[in-house]
Amino acid sequence: HILDPSQEEAVNSPGPVVVVAGPGTGKTRTLAHRAVRLVRDGVPPGRIAAVTFTNKAAGEMRERILGLAGKEAEGLWTGTFHSLCLEILRDRGKDFEVVDDLEATRILEEVMAELGEKGRVQATYESLCRIRARGEKGGKLLDAYRGRLKAYGLWDYEELLWDAVELLEDPEVLGKVRDRFRHILVDEFQDVNLPQYKLVRLLAGDGKGLFVIGDPDQAIYGFRGADYRFFFKLKEDFPQARWVYLRTSYRCPEPILMAARRIISHNPDRFPVKLSAHRKEGPRIRLLRPSSELAEGIAVVREIGRMVGGATMLRAGGETERSFGDFAVLFRTAHQVEVLEECFLKEGLPYRVVGGRGFLEEPSVRGALTFFRFLLDPHDPFRARMVLSEGPFSLPPAEREKASRRITEGDWGRLGRLREVLEEFEGMEDKPAHEAVKKWTEIFGEDGHLLRLMRLAEGRGSLRNFLGMLPLYKDGDYERRGEGARTEAVSLMTLHAAKGLEFPVVFVVGVEEGLLPHAEGDPEEERRLFYVGMTRAREELILSAAKSRILHGRRAELPPSRFLRELPEDLVVRETPGPRRRRTSSQLSLF
C-alpha cells in the first residue's frame, strides 16, 4: 500500500482534483486510496460516491476500497452512472422501470410502424441513443419514442441519465442530493457522455468534493456518444482544480509500454503526458502470422498449453510456469470468440467468455421471461405489449396496438392460444420458478438456454421471487466454460471489455487492416482501442495477424494492420509458424 509522490498528491490534494495518467499508472488504485483517505479524515462513508461505467468495474472498485479500509468504509456508495441516477431518482420518489435495449428496440419498432418510418430498427435505436448521449436535437421520431417510454413508465439507459440531470437542475433537489453525496469520485472519466458530465458538474457544485481520474488515450466509447474532450471542459468549469499527472506505469514492462506509446503517438492532438515504465526488463512483443482465423485460434491455444507447461520440457529456459488464469485473449469484434471457443474446446483448455450477451438474452429465454412477467401483471400495458413483441405470441409491430385493445375488450382473436396458455399457468406465480420453466418447455419445446434457465431457477423460490431477483444475475457471470468446475480459466473478451483489467499474458488477435482498425470505425479511436489492448499485459504480449479470414461469408485476404507498421521493429519478434507438422488429410483436402 505504498503510493508514489504523484499518487500521494492525487490522494491528498483538496478537491477539485483532476488526474490524467496513462495505463497502469495506478489510477484505479489511487482513486481507492483517496476514498479511504476521505473516510479516515472523517467523511461519513455514506456521503461518498465512487462511480464508473460497468458493474464489473464498480464491483472491483468496491473490492479495492474495502480491501484497503475494511469495515471503516462500509456504506460507501459504489456503482455505475446508471445506478447512481436510479438511486437519485428513486430517492425522490420517481420510480420507473428500466428497460434494456432489446425491450427499448421493440418499443421503437412500434413507434416507427405508427409513424410509417422505414429502416433498420436496431440502427435507428442506436442513432437515437447517440443523439441523446451527445445532447443533439432529435426529430419527431425521438419525441414520439420518448413519449411512449413515459406513457409506459419506463426508462431506457439514456432517458435514465437525462431524467436525473433534469431533476438535479432544480436547485432545491440538487441541494439535498449534494448533501447526500458530498464527495464524488469518477474513474475512467475519458468515457463520459454529455448527461454524465452534466451530472458530475451538478453534483460537484463548487468542486470541493470532486475527484476525476482517467486517460484520454484510452477513450473507446466515442461511438456511443462519449467524448474525452470533457477533460478540457473541466478546465473551464473548475478553473481552480488541481491537475495531477501520474508518470510511472507499474503494469507493463518497458518494451511493451514503449511500443504502445509509439503507436498512440500517431494520434494527433493528444495530452502531452510523459510516461515511463517502472519495470525496465521484459521480453519483446511477439507477432504471429497464422494463415487463417482457425490457424490463429490453434496457435493461441497451443501456445497457452505450452506455456502452462503440460510438457515442461517445451518451455524455453527460464520461462515462468503459468496457470490458465494468467491469460487473456482479446479481439475486436464479439463474433471472433466463436472460432476461439472451438479451438479451446477441441484442445480441452479451460476458458471463460467475459462480457457479451448472456443466455438470458437468448430469444427463447426472453420469450419465456416476457410471458412470465406478463403473467404476474397482465394489466401492465407495457408487459402486455412485450408479450406481443417477442416469443411465441409475437405479432408484427403495426398490429400490436389493435390486438392489445381488442384483448381488453375480451376479443382474443388469433391470440386464443395466449389465453389458453395463461389459463394453464394460472396460479404458477407463487409456485416454484423452475416448475414454470419446465411447463413452458413442455409446451414450446426446450433448448440449451431454457435448460440453463431452469437450472438457474432451481431453489430460487417462487416464480414471482425469481423474476424479482433476475436483474442481479443479468450482469451475470456470463461464463461459458470449456471445462466444468475449473476456476482457473483463460479469459476471452473484446478489447472494450478488457478496459481497466490486467493479465500476465495477453494475446491480441486479428490485428489486420479492416478488422483492427475496423473498416467502419474512427481510426483514432481504433488506435486507442489497440493501445488499451496492448497495455493490459503485465508481462508478455503476443499479437496475431491472420493472412486471411472469413469476412461477410467470404474468405478475404487482409493486409496486416497499419498499427503493426507503427510498432518499433526492435521491440518485436516476428515468429514464423513453429515446427511444421504433418498435414492431415482434412488439411490436404482444402487444396
Add this chain to the structure above:
DNA sequence: CTTCTCTTCATTTTT
C-alpha cells in the same frame, strides 16, 4: 394476415 423471395447490411455496450 401469413408466407415467400429478394435486397441490403454488417463494430464496440451501459440497470
Add this chain to the structure above:
DNA sequence: TGAAGAGAAG
C-alpha cells in the same frame, strides 16, 4: 454467411 426489412403473392 445470415439477419432484418421491403414488398409481392397467396
